[in-house]
Amino acid sequence: MPSLTLPYAEPYNPAPPPTEELDYVDLPVLDFSKTSTPKGWATLAEIAKNAMATQGFLTVINHGYTAAQTKRMFDIANIPFDHVPPEEKGRYVSNMKETGSYQGYKLPQLFHIENGVYDRKEQYSINFDVEKRSHPEALRPFLPEIEAFGKFCHFHIVHPILKLLAQGLQLPEETFVDMHDYNAVGESSIRFIKYYTRPEEEEIKTKNVWLKGHTDIGSVSVLFSQPVAGLQILSPEGHWQWARYVPNGLVINIGDMLQFLSNGFYKATVHRVVQPPPSQGGLARLGLFFFSMPDDSIVLRPVQGSPVLEKMRKEKIPSHEDNEGENAAPTAEMWRKARTASYGFVDLKKEGNVETEVINGIVVKHYN
Numbered sequence: 324m325p326s327l328t329l330p331y332a333e334p335y336n337p338a339p340p341p342t343e344e345l346d347y348v349d350l351p352v353l354d355f356s357k358t359s360t361p362k363g364w365a366t367l368a369e370i371a372k373n374a375m376a377t378q379g380f381l382t383v384i385n386h387g388y389t390a391a392q393t394k395r396m397f398d399i400a401n402i403p404f405d406h407v408p409p410e411e412k413g414r415y416v417s418n419m420k421e422t423g424s425y426q427g428y429k430l431p432q433l434f435h436i437e438n439g440v441y442d443r444k445e446q447y448s449i450n451f452d453v454e455k456r457s458h459p460e461a462l463r464p465f466l467p468e469i470e471a472f473g474k475f476c477h478f479h480i481v482h483p484i485l486k487l488l489a490q491g492l493q494l495p496e497e498t499f500v501d502m503h504d505y506n507a508v509g510e511s512s513i514r515f516i517k518y519y520t521r522p523e524e525e526e527i528k529t530k531n532v533w534l535k536g537h538t539d540i541g542s543v544s545v546l547f548s549q550p551v552a553g554l555q556i557l558s559p560e561g562h563w564q565w566a567r568y569v570p571n572g573l574v575i576n577i578g579d580m581l582q583f584l585s586n587g588f589y590k591a592t593v594h595r596v597v598q599p600p601p602s603q604g605g606l607a608r609l610g611l612f613f614f615s616m617p618d619d620s621i622v623l624r625p626v627q628g629s630p631v632l633e634k635m636r637k638e639k640i641p642s643h644e645d646n647e648g649e650n651a652a653p654t655a656e657m658w659r660k661a662r663t664a665s666y667g668f669v670d671l672k673k674e675g676n677v678e679t680e681v682i683n684g685i686v687v688k689h690y691n
């Protein structure tokens with residue numbers, strides 16, 4: 324029988340939110356307590372559709388994961404950074420260039436940002452099949468909780484979002500859910516990220532950018548809101564705006580794969596991480612995420628049968644319409660491997676503030 328007492332995790336105490344008045348983005352709110360009635364559900368479907376077709380981001384509240392559970396997951400999220408010795412970390416580093424997978428550690432100082440400055444972002448990724456790889460000793464007692472967390476995100480956050488978004492295209496509710504099978508092989512992941520502060524000269528050389536502007540690779544990204552500001556979203560007008568801290572709220576965004584599947588109707592919006600504002604200067608920034616992806620075998624071609632997509636077919640948005648030749652639609656596995664193996668390593672072509680690379684015939688943009 325499993326033990327009823329949870330293993331001890333050192334409490335992680337986050338900083339208070341910033342005191343500055345920042346230029347915050349207004350994100351539409353999905354109140355999941357409304358999912359239980361047909362009327363509430365229809366309202367949420369409308370909000371989700373409009374949000375993801377324009378901003379590509381929204382906030383979820385009342386999702387059912389309690390503030391205490393979230394706090395506990397942040398305590399656990401800090402373990403691979405503060406409680407694993409450096410030599411042991413070295414044994415669990417992921418070889419992204421060769422495997423095209425983030426599973427394991429990505430240590431700081433790996434991705435080039437600008438002017439010879441490398442990132443200070445450390446991350447630890449765990450496949451939602453937590454047994455797929457072994458993990459550092461300090462993390463092992465927490466694997467059942469991490470697995471339960473991944474399961475919660477998959478079934479209670481990502482699946483409802485996918486249903487709402489299918490409804491937004493007037494498709495059967497299960498259209499995208501069927502592509503996200505908990506038991507299929509895929510790379511949906513729980514990820515912990517810690518950013519460390521940098522010397523002033525690196526801040527200057529990179530114009531305070533900690534993680535370059537990018538779109539996410541997968542379908543739905545779930546970010547547990549946390550008080551240390553840093554995340555910025557590129558508005559449709561081209562301004563960077565800050566994501567606001569919502570206690571126990573979630574920031575949800577669409578990645579490339581759902582953009583492809585919806586023929587560009589749902590937007591994979593560019594976002595980045597910058598140095599926190601002065602009131603939070605000198606603080607590390609810990610993040611808790613679930614990055615969802617369709618099963619590895621799913622071909623990322625636009626879904627058929629949506630009256631909404633039929634109407635907008637004339638607009639040509641980067642996607643994989645045909646299934647042959649150079650521009651053949653990749654599978655989820657091909658796309659995530661290609662993007663993971665190249666991110667931060669390849670020489671990019673620079674035009675103003677935008678740098679580009681071409682993957683599977685699609686231009687991938689990186690912003691500073």
Ligand SMILES: O=C(O)CCC(=O)C(=O)O
Pocket residue numbers: 516534539546553554594595596610
């Ligand atoms: O740290 C954050 O708030 C965002 C990180 C992010 O965008 C990513 O890992 O893809």
Ligand SMILES: [Fe+2]
Pocket residue numbers: 537538539594
């Ligand atoms: Fe991201």
